[in-house]
Amino acid sequence: MTPSNALSRALHAPADPPLRPLPPPVVELLESLDAPPRLAAHLRAVHDVAVQLVDWLEHRHPEIAVDRAAVLFGAATHDIGKTVYTAELSEPGSLHEEAGRELLLAHGFEPGLARFAGTHGSWSAPGTTLEDLVVSTADKVWKNKRVPELEDLLISRLAQATGTEPWEAYLALDDLLARVGGGADGRLAHQASFPVHG
Template sequence: MTSAKLRPLPTEVLTLLDQLTPCTRLIAHLRIVHDVAYRLCDWVATTYPTVVFDRDAVLFGAATHDIGKSLYPQELSGPGSCHEQAGYDLLLAQGVPADRARFARNHAAWDPTDPDELLVSLADKVWKGKRVEALEQALTTVLATASGRPEWEVFQTLDDFVTSIDSDDLLL
């Protein structure tokens, strides 16, 4: 997949990015994570239709989760978590409601019972082929509970889907 095939960011996010003028690298990262979140949302809605989640919130969260890195650009290529609270505060200052801004703050320390946060966090990991056992187990539990399917079956289905996401297809 080339960058032309990545789904466009939501209009409200494009407006925010125009105002905040983050670097090209950050915009590229946000586009990739948004695209993976889009795929995850489609997969959950199709495979586990009884799971209740806010698709628009997940897509917004994926598209803005690292917006604080516009203030801490060194965290684009190195470790750091200053961008998390900074991103939350930045989004609030731009008039984004707290329930949407939370993804900037929580994408690294997600609520294990919140499918929206789990989907944003998973999208941020799997695009680069990174697997986080606790994150995947938390999402497995949420999906199994909502669907009534056994956890082992849900885990296998999630594992197959996550494995199918080819990080090479997402590179810009």
């Protein structure tokens, strides 16, 4: 299936601020699903923010083992279930979470990667990993939304992993999220420039 012009632009067109391309397997999946262009633009924005968060983690805390590829895949596919529940592109809802996990599994992706579609909205669930918290944070801060409960979990995980005081982890993370959040208006405008339906 040839992607619509709007979907192709959402996946590949330059943006301001610049957005990195999605991983090729994700692009292929979105094209095969004829995903809503606005969803593709959203996934690209959240993926780009996740790259910034992982880059920061790797530079500031090289002693922390973070699965970069998993985080970036998770950010790039976290809302894939909205291809099934398209109403949730413009209205609140969580039906897309389990639908997204099942969709990814049905397309042959490993459970460890498919899980992000189901966990990005439930960061306080038992067994939540650092990678889950980073994807959830990217899904909020791309639009400069700050969620104290989520950030506290991430700060606690960082402080524990590095042996630093929570306030030190807070100051460093707060500075990063404020900088990343500064590009929110451009990302929101880019996403809004694409239609919900192809």
